[in-house]
Amino acid sequence: MSTIFALPRPTLLPVAETADLFPVRRVYCVGRNYAAHAVEMGHDPAREPPFFFQKNPENLLFNSDIFPYPPLSSDVHYEVELAVALKAGGSDIAIEDAVECVYGYGVAIDFTRRDLQAEAKAAGRPWAAAKAFEHSAPISPLFPVERIGHPENGRIWLNVNGVIKQEGDLNQMIWKVPEVIAELSRLFELAAGDVILTGTPAGVGAIHRGDRINCGVDGVSTLSLTVA
Numbered sequence: 001m002s003t004i005f006a007l008p009r010p011t012l013l014p015v016a017e018t019a020d021l022f023p024v025r026r027v028y029c030v031g032r033n034y035a036a037h038a039v040e041m042g043h044d045p046a047r048e049p050p051f052f053f054q055k056n057p058e059n060l061l062f063n064s065d066i067f068p069y070p071p072l073s074s075d076v077h078y079e080v081e082l083a084v085a086l087k088a089g090g091s092d093i094a095i096e097d098a099v100e101c102v103y104g105y106g107v108a109i110d111f112t113r114r115d116l117q118a119e120a121k122a123a124g125r126p127w128a129a130a131k132a133f134e135h136s137a138p139i140s141p142l143f144p145v146e147r148i149g150h151p152e153n154g155r156i157w158l159n160v161n162g163v164i165k166q167e168g169d170l171n172q173m174i175w176k177v178p179e180v181i182a183e184l185s186r187l188f189e190l191a192a193g194d195v196i197l198t199g200t201p202a203g204v205g206a207i208h209r210g211d212r213i214n215c216g217v218d219g220v221s222t223l224s225l226t227v228a
Helices: 035-040 095-101 114-123 177-187
Strands: 012-014 021-023 027-031 051-055 076-078 080-086 102-109 155-160 163-169 195-197 212-217 221-227
Touching (some): 080 155, 080 177, 080 212, 095 102, 095 177, 102 221, 177 195
Antiparallel strands (some): 012 021, 027 051, 080 102, 080 195, 212 221
């Protein structure tokens, strides 16, 4: 049996300070998981069930410090997030078992074409064009749990041209990592290779060509990019 064209190249994330590669299966994102960010986006931060959307594995940007400004938008926003990489999965995972599914962690940016998202929201349409565009999720190398543990606290931050724009702590997540995994597994069958972006603190804003972005999660990793 042969395919009618070459198989797509897999997305393989680097594991920090090793030659190992993490094969990506799916990319899930959690919306409005920090109360202050929910407020700044005009929503009630009450602890309602989390909602999820997806990016594509090919949207992950790694081994590059250049983020190409996307077409068809003039209002692209940064959103720094803790990334969780899974080594196992399943359906209806219990909260107390969820961390056993985690391979490691990194830091990522969920870039959003905010103008296209606003148009989609107003029309009651999906966000795919606003969220799942090429290079829309820069991500650092992954750090295995065996090296850094499971971060429950730690400063999460982002600066643009040296000015702090986002700053919070992982303990401010409305839904913690085990809860996110458990809730997500009620909707989808999770598996090894899944990556979850866990939400962003307040302070999101627009970027411009030439901006230098630095971000990180203390105790996990950092990420630096120039907007081109």
